[in-house]
Amino acid sequence: VALGAAIIGAGFIGRVHARSARLAGADLVAVGASTPEEGEEAAKELGAARGLRSLDELVDAPDIDVVHICTPNALHAEQVRVALRAGKHVICEKPLATSAEDAAELAALARATGVVAAVPFVYRFYASVRQARALVADGSTGSVRLLHGSYLQDWLSEAADWTWRIDPELGGESRAFADIGSHWCDVIEFVSGHRITRLSALFHTALPERLAAPHRAAFSVPGAGDDLERRSVRTEDAGFVTFETDQGAVGSAVISQVSPGRKNRLWFELDGADLALAFDQERPEELWIGARTGGGTQLRDATQQASDAARFSLLPAGHPQGYYDAFEAFVRDTYGRIVGEPADGLPTFDDGARSASIVATALEAARTGTWLDVPSTPS
Numbered sequence: 042v043a044l045g046a047a048i049i050g051a052g053f054i055g056r057v058h059a060r061s062a063r064l065a066g067a068d069l070v071a072v073g074a075s076t077p078e079e080g081e082e083a084a085k086e087l088g089a090a091r092g093l094r095s096l097d098e099l100v101d102a103p104d105i106d107v108v109h110i111c112t113p114n115a116l117h118a119e120q121v122r123v124a125l126r127a128g129k130h131v132i133c134e135k136p137l138a139t140s141a142e143d144a145a146e147l148a149a150l151a152r153a154t155g156v157v158a159a160v161p162f163v164y165r166f167y168a169s170v171r172q173a174r175a176l177v178a179d180g181s182t183g184s185v186r187l188l189h190g191s192y193l194q195d196w197l198s199e200a201a202d203w204t205w206r207i208d209p210e211l212g213g214e215s216r217a218f219a220d221i222g223s224h225w226c227d228v229i230e231f232v233s234g235h236r237i238t239r240l241s242a243l244f245h246t247a248l249p250e251r252l253a254a255p256h257r258a259a260f261s262v263p264g265a266g267d268d269l270e271r272r273s274v275r276t277e278d279a280g281f282v283t284f285e286t287d288q289g290a291v292g293s294a295v296i297s298q299v300s301p302g303r304k305n306r307l308w309f310e311l312d313g314a315d316l317a318l319a320f321d322q323e324r325p326e327e328l329w330i331g332a333r334t335g336g337g338t339q340l341r342d343a344t345q346q347a348s349d350a351a352r353f354s355l356l357p358a359g360h361p362q363g364y365y366d367a368f369e370a371f372v373r374d375t376y377g378r379i380v381g382e383p384a385d386g387l388p389t390f391d392d393g394a395r396s397a398s399i400v401a402t403a404l405e406a407a408r409t410g411t412w413l414d415v416p417s418t419p420s
């Protein structure tokens with residue numbers, strides 16, 4: 042029997058979830074949005090059976106097994122609580138919550154209820170990333186010494202660029218670091234098997250004032266319908282972190298949403314004693330393998346790669362896969378876990394709580410200009 046899925050929040054990523062849910066074999070039962078009317082409309086548009094007028098309807102909805110929370114960050118915690126109390130499996134977008142305390146509470150609640158609770162750290166679902174993880178795990182890289190890279194975007198590089206993420210009331214106190222630095226830290230810990238234990242951070246707001254357009258959808262161009270107002274900005278456009286890991290490596294990352302020409306360039310390099318590995322999200326079919334002699338760029342190829350990487354090769358080598366495929370794989374693995382299948386590397390609420398804890402530590406380190414320990418969280 043197909044799982045019944047509900048999507049809450051039908052913006053950019055809600056639509057990606059809806060598509061992935063269908064491809065992973067679920068019935069799209071319901072869609073909820075900012076208002077009951079918008080929910081009805083989005084449900085029609087996405088071909089769901091009905092719009093949700095209120096989250097309370099989840100309690101009496103036996104046809105809904107799994108709820109996807111795809112709303113602005115500050116709404117996640119309360120919406121997740123409602124979904125968990127209704128006994129549903131939950132996929133909640135990152136950041137799981139806008140405070141480390143809320144995220145830890147949600148992770149504990151999910152553990153106590155025994156449902157599957159996942160967070161789309163979706164870059165874990167590229168075959169090249171799994172291959173990198175396998176090359177560290179089987180000892181090919183030798184011990185990992187350095188972890189470094191960046192996650193750069195340009196969609197907020199001008200004063201007229203606006204998203205709800207800029208407003209701390211909706212996005213949380215950290216913006217660039219919580220929004221995309223969270224992905225970078227998750228993927229680097231995932232691939233290396235290391236944990237960031239101590240960090241320092243420098244946050245920077247390049248545009249202290251912007252033209253706010255509160256009703257503009259994410260990643261859309263300024264339009265005539267925008268209701269513009271000048272607002273001062275309290276969240277960071279960029280963040281630099283330096284860190285140490287539990288296994289003696291050191292690293293750094295540059296996180297920015299104001300880097301012209303970089304669209305969604307999550308890039309990391311891991312330097313081991315024998316090999317280095319590098320991955321660029323804008324070229325996800327490739328894994329660079331650095332060596333004193335030899336080395337080169339390996340293309341995704343299920344016949345040549347570790348079984349965990351091959352699991353995410355859905356097309357023959359040379360037939361490019363991308364973001365949609367990674368997202369679909371994440372949702373497929375989450376649904377697999379719901380029906381009792383193994384899903385190695387599934388990012389859970391514990392990973393979401395860990396991420397929120399790293400974000401909170403970076404924010405505090407940036408504020409105080411000090412090195413701080415990252416509190417350990419359950420894994």
Ligand SMILES: NC(=O)c1ccc[n+]([C@@H]2O[C@H](COP(=O)([O-])OP(=O)(O)OC[C@H]3O[C@@H](n4cnc5c(N)ncnc54)[C@H](O)[C@@H]3O)[C@@H](O)[C@H]2O)c1
Binds near residue numbers: 054055
């Ligand atoms: N995992 C990823 O790769 C990834 C990528 C993009 C966004 N995200 C996350 O997804 C979330 C949404 O981001 P987005 O880019 O889709 O934003 P968006 O602005 O495109 O969409 C948000 C949607 O939520 C709806 N909404 C607002 N209040 C609501 C409410 N009370 N109930 C139901 N719906 C409500 C809005 O109408 C809008 O359609 C954020 O938490 C973001 O961090 C994750």
